[in-house]
C-alpha cells in the first residue's frame with residue numbers, strides 16, 4: 208500500500224501530516240491526517256484514533272479541535288480519517304443529504320446495494336487503517352485508543368466495545384448513543400444494513416455495553432445546549448445501559464455547550480489526558 212504525502216506542517220514541535228492512499232477495503236482513494244509529536248522522531252509513540260461527525264473530512268478535527276498541543280504534551284500521535292469513502296465512483300444519497308452517503312459512513316460495513324461496494328468504514332477503521340499506520344509511522348499499535356464526535360462518537364464507542372482487545376480506552380463528545388433509536392441512525396442503518404433491526408444491534412453502543420468482553424475506560428461529554436441532544440443523541444440511553452450492565456463509564460453533561468468544535472476544543476485537554484493515562 209503506497210502513501211502519498213499531501214501536506215506537512217510543523218506544529219507544537221511535532222508534525223501535522225496529511226496523506227492519501229488507495230484503500231482496498233473502501234475501493235477508492237482516501238485521505239487521512241496524522242499528528243506526530245516530537246518524540247516520534249526517536250521512538251514509537253502511542254496512537255489515538257479520532258472519528259469525526261456528519262459532513263466532516265479529516266480536516267475539521269485538525270483545524271478546529273486544538274488537539275495538537277495536548278498530543279504534544281502527552282507524546283501521543285493522533286490519526287484522523289475521513290468519514291466515508293470518496294470519489295467519482297462512490298454513490299451518494301440521491302438528494303445529497305448531509306446525514307447519509309458521502310460524509311456519513313456511520314462506521315459500519317454496508318451489506319446493501321449500492322452502498323456495499325464502497326461503504327465499509329468499520330473494517331477500514333478497525334483493520335486497514337491501523338495496519339497502514341503501524342507499518343508506515345513510528346507508532347506502537349499495541350497502545351491504541353479511540354475517540355470521536357457525534358456520528359464519530361457512535362463509531363468510537365461501537366468499535367471500541369466490539370474490539371476491547373485493540374483499544375485501551377474510549378471517549379466521545381456528543382455521541383449518537385443509540386443509532387437504532389434516532390432518525391440519523393435509523394436512516395443510515397436501514398439503507399446500509401437493511402431493514403432487519405436485529406442486524407442493527409451490532410452497531411448500537413447501548414446494545415454493545417453489556418456485551419463488551421472487557422470494560423475499557425470510557426469518558427463521554429455532552430453539551431446541554433446541543434441542538435441534537437433530545438432527538439438524535441440521547442445520552443440518557445447510554446447512561447441507562449451502563450447502569451444496567453454495571454459498566455463504570457463517566458458521562459458528563461456540560462452546561463451551556465452546543466454541538467460544535469467550540470465545545471470539543473473546551474474539553475479536548477481532558478480527553479487526551481484521559482487516554483494518555485491508559486496509553487502510557
Ligand SMILES: N[C@@H](CCC(=O)N[C@@H](CS)C(=O)NCC(=O)O)C(=O)O
Pocket residue numbers: 259260261262263267271305356357358466467468
Ligand atoms: N450540517 C448539519 C449539521 C452537521 C453537524 O453539526 N456536523 C457536525 C458533526 S455531527 C460537525 O462537526 N460539522 C462540521 C464542523 O463543525 O466543522 C446541519 O445543517 O444541521
